[in-house]
Amino acid sequence: MVIGLETHVELSTRSKIFCSCGGHSAAKEPNDCVCPACSGMPGMLPVMNKRVVELAVTAGLMLNCDINRYTTFDKKNYYYPDLPCAYQITQLNHPICTNGCVTLKTASGERDIHIKQIHMEEDAGKLVHIGRASYIDFNRTSVPLIEIVTQPDFRSAEEVLVYLNKLKSMFRSGGISECEEGAMRCDVNISVRPEGSTEYGVRTEIKNMASFEAIERAIRYEAQRHIDAIEFETEKLVQETRRFDDVSGKTFAMRNKETEADYRYFPDANLMPVIIDDAWLEEIKAAKPVAVDEKADFYREAGISEKEIEMLIHNHKVSETLDKVVSLGCDAKNAAGWLLTDCAGILRKNGKLLGDLEICPEDLAAIIKMVDNGQVNRMSGRKILTAVIETGADPVAYCKENALDARVDISTIESVMDNVFKENAKAVEDYKNGKVKAKQALFGACMKALKNTADTAVIRELLEDKLNRC
Template identity: 40%
Template sequence: MNFENTIGLETHVQLKTRTKMFCGCLLKTGCEPNTNVCPVCLGYPGALPMINKEAVKLTVMSGLMLGCEINRHATFDRKNYFYPDMAKDYQISENGNPLCIGGGVTIETPNGPKTIRINHIHLEEDAAKINHYATTSGVDFNRGGTPLMEIVSEPDMASADEAIAYLTALKEMLVYAGVSDCNLEEGNMRSDVNISIRPVGETKLGTKVEIKNMNSFRGIHAALEYEARRQRECMAHSIPIVQETRRWDGEALETASMRSKENAHDYRYFPEPDLVPVALSEEQIEAWRALLPEQPKARRARMIEEYGIAEYDADVLSQHKANADYFEAAAKGLDKKIAKQLCNLFMSDVMALLNESGKAIGECAMRPEALRSLVTLAAKGTINGPTLKELLPEIFEKGGDPEAIVKERGLGAVSDASALEAFVDQAIAANPGPVADFKAGKKAAAGFFVGQVMKLSKGKADPKIVGPLVAKKLAAL
């Protein structure tokens, strides 16, 4: 019998807010344990939560990007469970009445585009971090109370590849809008993965298995592949699949049972009495919608159209919003031909400089206007190629106005034909040997003379003009 997979993901995304979900503590990483804490996020007696409006905004913006319906009256609930990572021993979450409902993400599959439906997005607080030592464990509440958005998909994915495509699309969108850094190593994006299998043609879902807290795409892919295989083997051997939570062992590369449905928690949800509903007006939602950035896909298409750049380049550029923003700022007002040259320079030299320096584009001293000016100077022939390559790292490093630098240092290319002719004549006169070689048929000797002219012009001659000029003169000898 042939089986198909049904995969659904619950993806937790830490929101990029300045402060925590229910208190004013700063969200900073790399601090001493329990330094960004207060009575609220430590669950002290009498402390009360207050809703972080920025977190609501980012969640609603995510919902708008995913085409969700925005709930005008979302409410918070208490999810009760005892664990040291939750200071109050209940988590404030949205259970029945979340901020965003419905929506979807379109992914590319070998069979064409496919929409993965979203069930809902809800907002909650992250747990603290538990550190285990030799004989004891410690709780670090710095992370406790981080705004956490949970995006719950429908079981619409049929393979590990589709799950990864879905997560990649989500990540790209969320990073783009500044909703989250989605840094998986930092735990910014974690997924609970649900998978079941069923005979092809069957409409009822099979018994699902949940693998919790996966924080790498590679791990998710491997776990899903493993589970799909394991469940098929169970079926083949008539071993019933039990509804359970399993854990992915990244070393053994297999899943192992954690707890079955019978041992599932009873979270005893009830409405959070300390918080009133999140009332959102039409105006508020529209104001947030206006803040949404252009989505990467749309941007790629527009950039190809607007700047005449290659699809591959548009793809690479738009992957990082900051790069795309920088490129577009630099390309502003340029005609397609120069914009394309700018793109080439950005893709090769600027990217290389970024890699070497380990800087992000926003951290380099070169303003987008300076890059535009540099490329324009080269395109107009005011400076030659070698000068461009010489100036770029310097401006990248120290900043400055290329036009002013070129003027100040007299770096303008020599393209005046009579001046160049004089250099060519001088070079020919001074080098009878190579002249003889050329005459004897060694055509490559022409290159030597181009070099000599560059030398005589102190590098300012435009090699594109010098080449033909040298050829002409030598041919006339």
């Protein structure tokens, strides 16, 4: 099975690609976000949204592409009521990114998927059919998209899904796209060939699928159809465009009329070539969020376990909190423990999930530092964290109000310890007689007497010392 993918991703920009209308997500009612430009009225001219270029370049950098410093727009002609100008502005001759590569980790090992190109384009509107009437909603018209075109490098539906999930988490963490339902659409090119063969078989294209589940089912169905055609001569395969029917789970050939159109591409003279100079590229690079892979490597180096890395990569908000806490001077592995064990545990107790975590990174960093420098012990730290998560308490104030400070002076500890020794004379006796466990009981009694706030290491040391002396 040989598969190539064309993935359209809606970009998270505040405004549309060539006008100042709000993006798709800003619309509440049909035709809320429409102006003379994106409804195709004469007189309006497209003006390039700089942010679209920056997000497309960021996506290209994440997918290890060459960034083309000179990039131009073309017009693609076709008639459809949801396309107000009867042409779509896209990039044919000089796309913004080319020659990328992304490595997938799948059950069957690693595979490199080569990216042929990434180009920018505008989306079309939406038709709503009610009874015999059709209505047009132009909210989505001119919403910016990038289309990522791969080489035919996939060999299974599983690889396709790993790739799509990877794009999704990359683009979400990179602020490129929310990738919510419908904001990521795929065209799948598929062919099959006998094992060991290097020639490609007859290729078909399945157009415009919006859910990963549909994509997987479509690939499995289509591959089987090809195999049946070749092995059992059920039908003659032809190169064609097909659509996947979600209900029947089958693919159907689209009418020729819809697929054999000559789009008469030509350069758009209303848009000057976009030139990306060194300074701008450096600016975009500097603002680029760390890619998922680089992030995972960073966590790995910090000694965080693979399981925890998985948790972090899939919980973008949590990993962002972690990064912030680390930038505030905390150790990454330690902080990851606080987040994935302590925070997660507290949330679970409250019937919530890790994804629900709402904590100000500064508060968490403050707690971790209080523990690390011995101001409070680990147990008190967790107590403060619980208060912060459950009631939004201020860590420093909470510590003070509840007298959790571990820095009690030695003389206080010694007098407390004297009392404990008196009250637990039997345990002291047991220890002297070689019953090592008795030391633990004495330790517990000391901690209890000090309301569990003391620095455990200090208590252990003093206790050891005192026992040795008696």
